[in-house]
Amino acid sequence: MTPLAYHEPESLDRALRLLADIEGARCIAGGQTLVAMLNAGLVEPPALVSLARIAELATIARGPGGALRIGATVTHEAVTESDDVARNFPLIAQAARAIAHPAIRSFGTIGGAVAHGDPNADYPAALVASDAVIEIASGGRRRSVPAGEFFRDYLTTALEPGEIVVAVVIPAPPVGARGLYLKFARVDGDYATLSVAALLARKDGACTHLAVALGSAGSVPVRDRNAEKKRIGKKLDDAAIAELGAALAARCDPVDDVRGSSAYRRGLVPGLVAKTLKILSA
Amino acid sequence: MQVELNVNGEQASLMLDARQTLLDALRVQLGLTGTKLGCNQGVCGACTVLIDGKPARSCLVLAAGCGGRKIVTIEGIADGAKSSAVQQAFIETGAVQCGYCTPGMILTAEALLRKRKRPGLDEIREAMSGNLCRCSGYAKIIDAVKLASERVPA
Numbered sequence: 039m040t041p042l043a044y045h046e047p048e049s050l051d052r053a054l055r056l057l058a059d060i061e062g063a064r065c066i067a068g069g070q071t072l073v074a075m076l077n078a079g080l081v082e083p084p085a086l087v088s089l090a091r092i093a094e095l096a097t098i099a100r101g102p103g104g105a106l107r108i109g110a111t112v113t114h115e116a117v118t119e120s121d122d123v124a125r126n127f128p129l130i131a132q133a134a135r136a137i138a139h140p141a142i143r144s145f146g147t148i149g150g151a152v153a154h155g156d157p158n159a160d161y162p163a164a165l166v167a168s169d170a171v172i173e174i175a176s177g178g179r180r181r182s183v184p185a186g187e188f189f190r191d192y193l194t195t196a197l198e199p200g201e202i203v204v205a206v207v208i209p210a211p212p213v214g215a216r217g218l219y220l221k222f223a224r225v226d227g228d229y230a231t232l233s234v235a236a237l238l239a240r241k242d243g244a245c246t247h248l249a250v251a252l253g254s255a256g257s258v259p260v261r262d263r264n265a266e267k268k269r270i271g272k273k274l275d276d277a278a279i280a281e282l283g284a285a286l287a288a289r290c291d292p293v294d295d296v297r298g299s300s301a302y303r304r305g306l307v308p309g310l311v312a313k314t315l316k317i318l319s320a
Numbered sequence: 321m322q323v324e325l326n327v328n329g330e331q332a333s334l335m336l337d338a339r340q341t342l343l344d345a346l347r348v349q350l351g352l353t354g355t356k357l358g359c360n361q362g363v364c365g366a367c368t369v370l371i372d373g374k375p376a377r378s379c380l381v382l383a384a385g386c387g388g389r390k391i392v393t394i395e396g397i398a399d400g401a402k403s404s405a406v407q408q409a410f411i412e413t414g415a416v417q418c419g420y421c422t423p424g425m426i427l428t429a430e431a432l433l434r435k436r437k438r439p440g441l442d443e444i445r446e447a448m449s450g451n452l453c454r455c456s457g458y459a460k461i462i463d464a465v466k467l468a469s470e471r472v473p474a
Contacts, residue, residue, distance in 0.1 A: 041321075041338065042337065042338040042339045044321060044338035044382070044385075046385070046387075069381060070362060070377070073341060073362075073379070073381065074360075074361045074362050077341065077361065077379065078360075086338065086384075088384075088385055138362075139449060140428070140450065141368055141374075141376055141377050141428065141431075142362060144375060145374075145376060145380065145381065226446060226449040227450050
């Protein structure tokens with residue numbers, strides 16, 4: 039085996055330059071997925087560029103319009119411990135809290151979870167339901183991609199070679215919105231068999247905002263914006279909830295694996311969507 | 321590559337391959353074999369250590385990234401010949417069967433009790449849920465953590 043080069047730059051510019059200069063170099067943040075892949079021999083990069091010592095990637099801050107900007111190397115633990123996130127972005131806090139176990143949450147990062155693009159992970163559905171935007175940088179340019187377009191396929195994202203995720207920006211939820219991340223899993227800390235991420239705001243009983251995304255329901259988070267739009271200005275009664283659940287079930291394409299068959303997961307959709315929306319509208 | 325590790329309060333300068341996990345460096349270079357290799361995928365928790373006071377899967381952390389961080393392993397939590405409160409509670413409740421998961425269990429419990437002085441039973445169960453015991457001796461392990469938590473000065 040050729041030795042693996044390891045770099046720990048202290049600035050983002052230096053990290054991006056290293057990633058541009060070394061062909062096949064991978065960046066590493068918390069390592070909770072990448073090191074497991076290295077251990078299993080699934081990846082053999084010539085060099086690793088650690089993002090762990092780049093201070094500007096490790097901050098949570100509010101930006102224009104009250105949007106929450108979470109730096110790429112912010113750990114799941116840090117997100118769960120932020121009072122601002124808990125109070126004002128409960129959907130994000132709950133998704134972070136649902137990820138694996140304390141030892142994983144103290145190292146795993148939001149940037150890593152997003153860049154890995156695993157539709158069975160907890161953040162992707164929560165970010166799609168929150169209309170989050172992924173900030174991306176490479177040596178030459180910066181760009182932003184909505185979460186709904188960032189996740190392209192199983193473990194496949196909009197990231198191009200040399201690009202890294204630098205932050206995730208979550209717009210302030212609409213006034214009066216409530217958020218919930220409901221995860222159905224075999225045991226605590228496992229990947230979801232199915233998960234539902236939802237944001238709901240109502241005025242005088244009528245929906246003013248509705249977003250529902252499913253995790254572990256296909257190669258990317260599943261959302262039906264047309265079905266959501268139909269509810270705006272109307273009440274969210276049992277029939278409407280059932281219609282939305284049916285629309286999402288028809289749209290999802292889950293895998294068959296040890297956590298459940300495809301048919302079983304699809305069968306869970308209407309019930310878990312209904313449970314989520316009933317809690318949010320209670 | 322050369323890496324300076326601080327393990328159980330002692331400084332060590334190691335020649336490592338950047339591919340080496342902290343688990344591997346602890347066991348092979350430093351001979352600290354109390355930290356166990358289970359799945360090598362972050363699932364079982366047998367390799368749990370503390371890094372800067374936080375519980376960590378040492379199989380999912382590259383040793384190369386641990387320069388300047390404080391690492392505590394099972395060999396470093398007793399106070400000389402006196403067992404730590406968690407170790408003592410594991411002994412008294414008989415929370416050890418084959419013993420393979422025990423170091424990881426103890427470090428995970430240690431991390432919990434450093435963060436939460438009086439965790440409830442549900443909190444203990446949740447915190448320990450990432451550590452697998454293939455003897456399935458969970459009931460006594462939970463009892464041990466509960467007992468240790470009651471002895472930690474408030």
